Amino acid sequence: xxxxxxxxxxxxxxxxxxxxxxxxxxxxxxxxxxxxxxxxxxxxxxxxxxxxxxxxxxxxxxxxxxxxxxxxxxxxxxxxxxxxxxxxxxxxxxxxxxxxxxxxxxxxxxxxxxxxxxxxxxxxxxxxxxxxxxxxxxxxxxxxxxxxxxxxxxxxxxxxxxxxxxxxxxxxxxxxxxxxxxxxxxxxxxxxxxxxxxxxxxxxxxxxxxxxxxxxxxxxxxxxxxxxxxxxxxxxxxxxxxxxxxxxxxxxxxxxxxxxxxxxxxxxxxxxxxxxxxxxxxxxxxxxxxxxxxxxxxxxxxxxxxxxxxxxxxxxxxxxxxxxxxxxxxxxxxxxxxxxxxxxxxxxxxxxxxxxxxxxxxxxxxxxxxxxxxxxxxxxxxxxxxxxxxxxxxxxxxxxxxxxxxxxxxxxxxxxxxxxxxxxxxxxxxxxxxxxxxxxxxxxx
Ligand code: EPZ
Numbered sequence: 358x359x360x361x362x363x364x365x366x367x368x369x370x371x372x373x374x375x376x377x378x379x380x381x382x383x384x385x386x387x388x389x390x391x392x393x394x395x396x397x398x399x400x401x402x403x404x405x406x407x408x409x410x411x412x413x414x415x416x417x418x419x420x421x422x423x424x425x426x427x428x429x430x431x432x433x434x435x436x437x438x439x440x441x442x443x444x445x446x447x448x449x450x451x452x453x454x455x456x457x458x459x460x461x462x463x464x465x466x467x468x469x470x471x472x473x474x475x476x477x478x479x480x481x482x483x484x485x486x487x488x489x490x491x492x493x494x495x496x497x498x499x500x501x502x503x504x505x506x507x508x509x510x511x512x513x514x515x516x517x518x519x520x521x522x523x524x525x526x527x528x529x530x531x532x533x534x535x536x537x538x539x540x541x542x543x544x545x546x547x548x549x550x551x552x553x554x555x556x557x558x559x560x561x562x563x564x565x566x567x568x569x570x571x572x573x574x575x576x577x578x579x580x581x582x583x584x585x586x587x588x589x590x591x592x593x594x595x596x597x598x599x600x601x602x603x604x605x606x607x608x609x610x611x612x613x614x615x616x617x618x619x620x621x622x623x624x625x626x627x628x629x630x631x632x633x634x635x636x637x638x639x640x641x642x643x644x645x646x647x648x649x650x651x652x653x654x655x656x657x658x659x660x661x662x663x664x665x666x667x668x669x670x671x672x673x674x675x676x677x678x679x680x681x682x683x684x685x686x687x688x689x690x691x692x693x694x695x696x697x698x699x700x701x702x703x704x705x706x707x708x709x710x711x712x713x714x715x716x717x718x719x720x721x722x723x724x725x726x727x728x729x730x731x732x733x734x735x736x737x738x739x740x741x742x743x744x745x746x747x748x749x750x751x752x753x754x755x756x757x758x759x760x761x762x763x764x765x766x767x768x769x770x771x772x773x774x775x776x777x778x779x780x781x782x783x784x785x786x787x788x789x790x791x792x793x794x795x796x797x798x799x800x801x802x
Contacts, residue, residue, distance in 0.1 A: 388775045390766035391798040396635035402623045403429035404616035408578040410477035416457035417484035421611025426454035430786040436475040466493030483559035490537025501755040503714040509553035516542040541566030549574040549684045562591040564605040576685040577646045588612040620646035621691040630670040632768045640667035649688045677705030694720045694761035701729035703742040711736040719754035753777035756784040
């Protein structure tokens with residue numbers, strides 16, 4: 358009787374078993390990835406997670422309807438929806454995306470079980486203070502990659518006139534005075550924190566008078582938030598630069614807004630093309646949101662062709678290049694792990710330094726299990742390229758390191774299993790389905 362399993366030819370013309378018995382031994386949800394399949398065609402990029410989350414929180418600033426399109430289907434988005442629903446926000450899933458309306462807010466505090474594990478929940482404190490003059494939110498706490506403090510957020514809210522206390526892991530904030538209206542102020546951030554910039558923006562838009570944020574984060578997601586707020590009737594200028602000014606207004610109105618494409622997802626898929634030495638297109642994308650990654654891929658020997666809102670990568674060769682993560686427009690920390698996966702089979706030795714988070718090198722040990730030659734000195738990894746990785750059972754410790762393990766498995770010889778899907782699904786919707794459409798051989802168990 359013929360073999361019951363199916364086969365699929367890899368790029369070397371070898372028939373490889375699509376399903377293997379490895380997975381029968383692993384109980385946790387995981388991906389089974391058989392490497393050495395080339396990719397081709399075009400991969401569709403979703404809306405940006407790190408924009409959609411803060412845009413959803415901004416809906417608290419008005420009683421009118423906010424319609425967001427191009428919202429990605431992710432567990433983090435579901436988590437943020439649950440948080441907003443618990444405050445009394447009405448949310449409808451429409452064909453075009455999400456319709457949110459905060460015209461009947463009956464709660465001003467969030468429960469710990471809803472907040473725990475979703476740092477973006479802290480984005481609610483600014484709008485609640487600005488709209489209602491009160492908020493009570495558990496500290497989001499640290500996560501796998503670092504302590505994730507919120508001191509800069511709190512510093513900004515206090516500058517705007519709020520009383521803020523932190524007791525027993527809960528942040529309680531209120532606005533004094535009869536009107537309960539924040540007062541415009543000038544804030545200088547100690548570090549260009551994305552979240553702190555967004556929190557202060559959302560608090561200042563309804564404050565009395567003028568505010569400014571110096572040493573502001575310049576990330577595209579901050580720019581997308583400012584664009585939404587201005588569409589709601591705010592008066593913000595300078596977003597995307599180091600100094601943002603805000604003229605407070607009395608109230609904000611409903612509007613429609615399309616979430617920008619996810620630059621980190623687009624970059625991850627471009628690296629998938631590079632690591633499998635495949636010509637691959639990603640779309641839609643805003644090329645200037647990925648300038649630092651594109652430059653490093655070009656420096657490494659990949660041809661990059663920009664065609665409107667599409668980017669095509671053709672990895673002629675992949676030489677070792679050094680990266681240091683920086684705030685935008687520098688190399689994004691969220692692409693550090695995926696890029697390290699690429700460097701493990703590059704020609705030469707590369708040095709990767711993580712400057713944003715204190716604990717974002719967990720993927721090093723997992724890549725070493727696949728035969729990568731990496732030396733770790735604090736937050737600096739020295740990677741000596743090897744001819745090929747070998748398949749292994751691996752897992753990711755956070756969203757981006759799990760994505761990095763998927764990329765490494767695509768290029769490894771043999772069949773790997775990747776655990777940590779609860780991390781992966783936070784930031785990449787149906788990642789394996791989109792990779793399989795492009796020619797990969799991945800099965801989710
Ligand atoms: C946002 O986190 C993103 N998350 C992160 O993406 C991203 O890595 C990060 O920005 C940097 O680009 C969302 O937007 C939901 P930060 P955020 O405040 O706002 C320090 C992913 O994988 N800091 O810019 O929390 C902090 O310790 C996630 O999608 C303070 O010191 O980032 C860190 O070292 C991971 N004090 C650095 O700034 C503060 O008050 C960057 O943090 C706040 C931050």
